[in-house]
Structure formats: C-alpha cells, structure tokens
Amino acid sequence: MRKIFATLIFLFMPIYLAAEKDTLEISLSTQNALSAIYFGQIYNQGASFSSSYLQQIESVMQFDLNHNGVTKTLPKDQEKDVLLAHLDPAVGLNEKVFARSKYFFVIKAAVKKQQLQCLVFQPETGQLRSFDSIKLTGDLSLDRKQIHQLCDSLLQIYFGKLGTATKRILYTVRVPNPSHTGPKWLSEVWLCDYDGANAKQITFDNHYNVHPLFVIRDNHKKLLYVSYKNGQAKLYECPIEKAVAKIPLLSLRGNQLLPAFSLQYDKLAFISDAAGRPDLFMQKMNDDGMLVGKPIQLFTAPHATQASPSFSPDGSKLAFVSDKDGSPRIYVIQIPQGRLKKVPYAQLITKRNRQNVTPSWSSDGTKIAYSAKTGKERQIWIYDFILDEEIQLTYGPMDKENPMWAPDNIHIMYNTEDENTAEIFLIDIFEKTPVQISKGTGKKRFPSWEQ
Amino acid sequence: MKKRFAFLSLFGVMSLLVVGCDHSTTAWEDVKTAARYFNRGMHSIWGRTYEDPVLASSEDFDELSDEEFIPLDDKQLKAGFVSSDVGIGQSNMQPGTQGIPYLERFKEPSAALLSVFQRMHFDTDDHVVRNKQELFAIQKIAAFMKKNPNLYLCVEGHCDQRASAAYNMALGTRRANHVRVLLIKNGVDFNRIYPVSYGKERLLAQGNDANSLFQNRRVQFKIFEKK
Numbered sequence: 001m002r003k004i005f006a007t008l009i010f011l012f013m014p015i016y017l018a019a020e021k022d023t024l025e026i027s028l029s030t031q032n033a034l035s036a037i038y039f040g041q042i043y044n045q046g047a048s049f050s051s052s053y054l055q056q057i058e059s060v061m062q063f064d065l066n067h068n069g070v071t072k073t074l075p076k077d078q079e080k081d082v083l084l085a086h087l088d089p090a091v092g093l094n095e096k097v098f099a100r101s102k103y104f105f106v107i108k109a110a111v112k113k114q115q116l117q118c119l120v121f122q123p124e125t126g127q128l129r130s131f132d133s134i135k136l137t138g139d140l141s142l143d144r145k146q147i148h149q150l151c152d153s154l155l156q157i158y159f160g161k162l163g164t165a166t167k168r169i170l171y172t173v174r175v176p177n178p179s180h181t182g183p184k185w186l187s188e189v190w191l192c193d194y195d196g197a198n199a200k201q202i203t204f205d206n207h208y209n210v211h212p213l214f215v216i217r218d219n220h221k222k223l224l225y226v227s228y229k230n231g232q233a234k235l236y237e238c239p240i241e242k243a244v245a246k247i248p249l250l251s252l253r254g255n256q257l258l259p260a261f262s263l264q265y266d267k268l269a270f271i272s273d274a275a276g277r278p279d280l281f282m283q284k285m286n287d288d289g290m291l292v293g294k295p296i297q298l299f300t301a302p303h304a305t306q307a308s309p310s311f312s313p314d315g316s317k318l319a320f321v322s323d324k325d326g327s328p329r330i331y332v333i334q335i336p337q338g339r340l341k342k343v344p345y346a347q348l349i350t351k352r353n354r355q356n357v358t359p360s361w362s363s364d365g366t367k368i369a370y371s372a373k374t375g376k377e378r379q380i381w382i383y384d385f386i387l388d389e390e391i392q393l394t395y396g397p398m399d400k401e402n403p404m405w406a407p408d409n410i411h412i413m414y415n416t417e418d419e420n421t422a423e424i425f426l427i428d429i430f431e432k433t434p435v436q437i438s439k440g441t442g443k444k445r446f447p448s449w450e451q
Numbered sequence: 452m453k454k455r456f457a458f459l460s461l462f463g464v465m466s467l468l469v470v471g472c473d474h475s476t477t478a479w480e481d482v483k484t485a486a487r488y489f490n491r492g493m494h495s496i497w498g499r500t501y502e503d504p505v506l507a508s509s510e511d512f513d514e515l516s517d518e519e520f521i522p523l524d525d526k527q528l529k530a531g532f533v534s535s536d537v538g539i540g541q542s543n544m545q546p547g548t549q550g551i552p553y554l555e556r557f558k559e560p561s562a563a564l565l566s567v568f569q570r571m572h573f574d575t576d577d578h579v580v581r582n583k584q585e586l587f588a589i590q591k592i593a594a595f596m597k598k599n600p601n602l603y604l605c606v607e608g609h610c611d612q613r614a615s616a617a618y619n620m621a622l623g624t625r626r627a628n629h630v631r632v633l634l635i636k637n638g639v640d641f642n643r644i645y646p647v648s649y650g651k652e653r654l655l656a657q658g659n660d661a662n663s664l665f666q667n668r669r670v671q672f673k674i675f676e677k678k
Contacts, residue, residue: 232546253519273624277536278622295520358617401617
C-alpha cells in the first residue's frame with residue numbers, strides 16, 4: 001500500500017508542481033523605423049490670427065506628425081528656420097543644409113491672412129510639393145480637424161499609409177452623482193478627437209453607461225453602448241449626434257454586456273445571461289443594421305465565466321475571455337455556420353500570464369492586444385499570430401486595461417485605472433511611449449476607436 | 452535506506468526537470484491544463500468542492516427557451532451542466548412591464564429584513580457560495596420569498612477591485628445568477644428574481660486589505676413588493 005502511494009506521489013507530484021508554477025518572461029524587440037522630418041514653425045506672413053493661435057495650430061500639427069507611427073519631427077533649429085522662411089515655391093529649396101540632410105522631408109507652413117499654405121520639400125529628390133491652402137476659421141475645434149486631415153493626407157501621399165489623426169474616440173466618464181437621489185455614481189459616454197481634444201459628453205441619460213462602440217454603416221455614424229437605465233445591463237444603439245435611446249437593441253431577457261462588432265458591422269457579439277450563465281452570444285445584422293434571426297448562443301462552459309469578445313477582421317473568428325481552465329485567459333473560436341450541435345473548440349491563445357482579459361483583435365488580423373497581470377499591475381500585452389509570441393507593451397505603475405487597436409494597426413488606446421483615477425493613453429506599439437490624451441475630472445474608461 | 456535515498460533523489464530530479472521547463476509550448480500548456488484538472492480532483496479529496504453542493508439535478512426545470520435565442524445543442528455539455536452547473540433562463544416578467552418597476556425602484560431591505568436578506572461572499576475569481584451559514588441564509592431567503600408571493604428580488608453581483616472592470620462585469624453576472632439558481636432550487640419562482648452585475652463599479656469597502664476585498668466580493672439584494 002505504501003509503495004503504491006509512493007509511486008502515485010512520484011508520478012503526479014511533478015505535474016502538480018508544474019501546474020502551480022507561474023511562468024513569466026518574454027522580451028521581444030519590435031522595430032519600426034521612423035522617418036525623420038523637419039517642421040520648424042508656422043510662419044506668420046500677415047496672418048489674421050494672433051501668434052498664440054498659430055502656436056496652437058502648430059502644436060496640433062506637431063502632435064499629428066509625431067504620433068502617426070511613421071514620422072518623427074527633429075528638434076527645431078534656428079538656422080534651418082531662417083532658410084525655410086525664404087523658401088520660394090517657384091525656386092524650391094536647394095540649400096545645402098537640407099539637401100545633404102537625412103530628413104525624409106521638410107515642411108514649411110505659413111499663414112497669410114486666413115490661408116494656411118503648406119509646402120513639403122524632399123531633400124533627397126529635390127522635389128517640392130505645394131498642398132492646397134486651408135482656410136482657417138479661428139475656431140480651434142474646427143481648424144484642428146483641418147490640420148488632422150492635412151497630416152493624414154501627407155501620410156497617405158508620401159507613405160501610402162492610413163492615418164488616424166482624423167479618427168475619434170468614444171469613452172465613458174464616471175463621476176459622483178451630484179443629486180441626492182438616484183445612483184451614487186453616474187457614467188456617461190463622451191466623444192473626443194484621437195489626441196483627446198474636442199471632448200464632449202454625448203449621452204445625458206443620468207445613468208450608468210459603459211462600453212461604447214462606433215457603428216458605421218453607409219457613412220451614418222451611430223453609437224452602441226451598454227446602459228443600466230432600466231436596471232439590468234442592456235445594449236442600446238442611437239445616432240452619435242443625437243444620442244438618445246430608450247428601447248434596448250435586443251429583446252433578450254436578462255443582462256447583455258461587453259459588446260463587440262465585426263469590422264463589417266454584420267455581426268454583434270456580446271455576453272448574455274439569458275441562459276442563466278454569462279455565455280458568449282452573437283447576433284447577425286444586415287446592411288441596414290436590422291437584426292437578422294435570433295441571437296445565437298456561441299460558447300458556454302460549466303463553472304466558467306465568459307467575457308469580452310473581439311472579432312477577427314474577416315469576422316470568421318472570435319477571441320474572448322474564459323476562466324474555464326482556471327485563471328481567465330484568451331481563447332479563439334471559429335464562428336460556425338448555422339445552429340451549433342457542439343460547443344466550438346476554443347483554442348487557448350495567451351499562455352504566458354494569468355488574468356488575461358479584454359482582447360482586441362487588430363484590423364490586419366496579425367495581433368491581439370490584451371491586459372494581463374504582470375507582477376503587481378495589469379499591463380497591456382500583444383499576442384503576435386505570426387511570431388506566436390506574447391510581447392509586453394506597457395510597463396510601470398497603475399493597472400492598464402481595455403486596449404483597443406487603431407485602424408492603422410500601429411497604435412493602441414487603453415485606460416489606466418486605480419481606485420480614484422482612470423485616464424486614457426495612446427501608445428505606438430513600436431515606440432512604446434504612452435501619451436495621456438484624456439483631461440478633466442472623472443474616471444475615463446473603455447476607449448473605442450472610430451474604425 | 453539506500454533505496455529510499457535513490458527514490459527521493461530521482462523524485463527530486465524529476466520535479467526539478469518538470470518545474471524547470473520554462474519554455475512555453477502547446478504540449479507543455481496541455482500538460483499544465485491537465486494538471487489543473489488533476490489539482491481540482493485532488494482538492495475534492497480534501498473537501499474543497501468545485502461543484503455546487505446544493506445543486507444535484509436540473510430535472511425539475513424546463514429546458515432553456517428556444518423562443519428568444521438559439522441555444523447550444525450539445526448533449527455532452529448538457530450532461531456536464533446537469534451534474535454540476537444548472538443554467539435557468541431569465542424571468543418572463545421583464546422589469547418595467549406587468550406591474551414590475553425598473554430595478555432602480557427596488558429598495559434595500561429594511562433593517563428588520565436585513566437578517567433575512569444577508570449578503571453572500573465569494574472567494575477570489577469564484578462564483579460559488581461556499582460558506583455553510585450563507586447557504587443556510589439562502590434557504591431563509593427562499594422561505595421568506597415563498598411566504599411573500601408579491602415580493603420580487605433583485606440579486607446584485609459585485610466584485611473586488613483587483614480584476615479588470617470588464618471581466619468583473621461578467622463575473623458579477625456569474626455570481627448573481629449562481630445565487631439566483633440556488634434560490635430557484637429552493638423553491639422560489641424564477642419569474643420573481645432579477646440578476647444584475649455591477650462588477651467593481653459599486654465598492655462597499657475602499658481598502659486593499661483582505662477584509663475590504665472580501666466585503667466587496669459579494670451578492671446583495673434589493674426587493675420590491677407588488678401591491
């Protein structure tokens with residue numbers, strides 16, 4: 001009997017110890033060469049605006065040129081600024097200092113009366129290009145949109161890449177309820193530019209709203225969000241410009257939360273307890289946004305909690321969180337056609353860390369960003385399908401969660417969170433230097449890109 | 452003596468070899484997953500259950516409704532749930548209809564009823580009520596609900612502040628529904644219970660000490676009496 005017991009311990013103890021061990025370690029370098037450019041200042045050539053206004057315009061442009069994942073402006077240089085001041089579109093810029101430099105291009109921007117004129121000189125080829133002038137309004141919220149468009153077209157023309165400067169962000173702001181009646185906390189949906197500017201509240205439900213998403217069909221931009229306005233968590237859809245929704249999108253009983261749209265907006269995944277457990281569901285939709293058929297229960301597992309679905313770019317697969325094997329991890333299932341006769345096989349994707357949550361699939365399909373417990377904090381990690389590696393993106397204090405890919409597949413928006421604060425950050429996955437974009441009071445969470 | 456020493460040495464080397472494998476491969480992860488199941492089995496020998504001790508069968512309940520959504524039709528899965536994790540569809544009486552107000556009009560139980568509607572607490576990342584006194588309290592709530600057929604119950608699932616906001620929303624749903632199922636198993640009409648999850652959005656205690664975290668991992672109740 002003792003021998004049998006000893007043999008059993010001998011066989012199973014190593015496996016037991018292996019299961020208890022928490023392995024954490026990967027360091028993988030990623031590279032993306034940025035093109036150096038020179039953008040000195042916006043020259044005042046008889047502008048109708050004050051110098052401080054031109055400086056504000058200049059800082060918008062600087063931010064765009066430094067956060068597109070492609071270019072980096074080099075420090076200002078007085079000698080170069082003097083040369084640029086004399087740049088003549090008819091003659092070009094053949095000064096040796098630029099011709100010999102390693103700048104990919106040099107930008108000269110000048111404002112004459114209300115017109116912003118932008119010239120781009122490429123030292124290597126000697127090519128000089130003049131962009132259509134922009135009529136500034138003096139209203140920064142409007143003019144910064146024009147600057148964003150200019151910077152995105154610059155990126156498209158010289159690098160053939162999609163810019164994100166014109167994209168906007170949905171998020172929620174959680175604040176104490178100033179009223180003595182109703183819930184203690186309120187959370188409303190806000191909208192801002194990708195750099196955090198032009199932030200404005202768009203829902204006024206006086207309730208608790210979370211997880212906003214853009215819904216874009218035929219250039220009509222709508223908002224999908226989760227609201228507790230009838231007590232339970234339900235999905236609501238409404239126009240962004242007039243964000244008033246009274247009737248839930250689905251007539252399903254119970255709670256619906258953590259929604260995700262496919263890129264084609266023909267499928268909506270969410271978590272529902274309609275069957276008595278938080279399971280993964282999917283609702284098909286047509287081009288007009290009408291529901292097609294009934295919601296389909298896609299995945300469930302005994303004793304497990306499912307959360308946070310995210311579609312692959314072609315809409316054929318879903319990444320989601322489940323704790324079916326212990327700690328929450330990211331799994332991927334193939335979305336089956338028709339009624340399911342068997343629970344789809346869920347492939348485990350994230351193996352390095354524990355408590356892996358909030359996956360977000362990049363629109364090129366090559367990566368999934370997620371949040372994972374890394375030491376004391378939750379950090380943002382990236383699973384790379386091509387390398388089959390998990391790469392740590394963020395470091396430092398504060399928990400980071402809710403990563404969301406930008407359409408350029410280079411940037412990620414996420415929020416930090418502790419008991420008192422939550423702020424939204426933008427990070428370039430190659431540069432890995434986060435920039436806080438949110439301002440003001442309240443906890444800003446659940447950022448979502450306009451795709 | 453020599454034999455025992457050789458056995459222990461071999462055992463130690465094997466343990467080090469297995470634990471020392473830091474590289475992560477699919478096969479290795481499969482071994483670890485198998486090991487987790489093994490651990491669960493071992494834990495059950497020493498009394499820690501992963502099965503709900505109250506639930507034994509779902510035969511008393513209807514099959515999941517096929518009217519609202521298309522359910523999974525996996526017989527193997529259903530068999531698994533029957534033994535351990537019953538799922539029961541939600542109330543047919545939606546808040547805001549049939550004389551039932553929206554849940555925000557449900558009230559905290561009065562001081563006199565707080566001894567009945569006690570809070571339930573949970574282990575970290577767990578949704579099962581394990582405390583025997585709290586399981587007994589479920590029976591008390593069920594008995595009170597059966598005596599008061601006009602009483603409707605909102606079951607709020609909450610979490611502590613350590614996991615992410617999004618995951619906690621789902622985990623709170625799991626907790627609320629688990630308690631809801633326990634009440635139904637104890638004879639309460641499923642049409643009178645509404646689960647809702649607030650994740651970590653409504654913390655009870657602000658600290659990060661063990662007691663504060665424990666207080667936050669809870670299910671609590673609100674009630675409405677239909678006149």
